[in-house]
Amino acid sequence: MTYTVNDRPATAPRVQSPAAPGPATGPVTGQVTGAADHRSTAELVKLAAEQVSTLVRDELKLAQVELTQKGKRAGVGVGMFGGAGVVAFYGVGALLAAAIIGLATVIPAWLSALIIGVVLLIVAGLIALFGRAQMRKATPPVPQDAVAGVKADINTITHSVKDRGQR
Template structure:
């Protein structure tokens, strides 16, 4: 009888501890979900503000381009001022496209060679013979 009582007593204590631990873990997970949800809402507001700033920056660039044309139009004829600013913008666009194309061509192979070699060497499948 005492053997069964001791076994039931230990089982009851262990079950109680596991139950309490499960309750604590569930409560903490729920708090974590709420915290993450709150942070995601704030991140969403931040992203919205970035988008708004981007829209204003887009129009600001247009205003600066117009100001450059109007400023040069005081020295040159308006058509020449517009052509000069347009040519400068075209030059900037061509430089950016050239740099972007070079980066894309250099990195278009998406195979992670370094990680594959590391895994092979870790597992023992050396690529060097």
């Protein structure tokens, strides 16, 4: 079964119990079709284990695909930021040279370079503080679709087990 991040199967795969010839069970909602209501508890537990195993494998495949796509996008974004940083570095260097030369017309050149250097260090410190605050707010990348799918599957299985136990 091939997945993309936005493609999720509408229902869980149908599984035919080898011990009970008859109709297959429906999605993992606990609904059983046909005369399969007479299966033993052992057969139902085995069937549930097979379906949960398939479900977990499918969710792991979805998480893997989702993380791969996020990683590729992040890689392209980082590369573009790197290129922009190199160009901006040279642009800022040219502007700093112009500022030092312009200020040197009023005060000595060494003093103008010193003033520009101190201002740059203050700006760098403020940017570093802001960046640290943003990093603390960042959360680790999580495959959100897969996590939501697993939570929904757990709720469905929990409710179907409770419903079956009340019969």
